[in-house]
Amino acid sequence: MVAIPYLGHRGQPLTLRFRCIQDHDHVGHGKYNTLTGDIPRMYGVDSIHSASDEIHLTEGEFDRIIHRKIGWHSVAVPGVEMWFARHRRMLAGFSRVWIWSDPDAAGSKLTTTVCKSLRSARPVRLRVGDVTETYKAGGAEALYELLDKEKAK
């Protein structure tokens, strides 16, 4: 499994999550695995301290890693059921929060939940796949273009 460290804004370790990268049915364990008793956290909170007035939000840690790779400040919720009131408070200071949910039913549920909770939230419409798939297909340019389209609205 890939270990995904959750770090605080000073780089201190908060927790670890694990993602199984085997291509199988994950019998006896989840695709994602969390330490027992751990509270659901936002991933990449150092971006909250580094971003200026806009920030991005992804569904899943790997998509957030892609955002950082292309130069954006971004945080992730580790699943569609993982948006909580305390996360709204953490992002309340931003004038715009761009939401990059997966283009499927679960993703649109996350988008709806976040947009209801946060007036500054705006969804970015993904077409090819999730953030990682879009990046693999078209590189950073594909993600920049999708954001530009939303900003032009």
Ligand SMILES: [Zn+2]
């Ligand atoms: Zn597995």
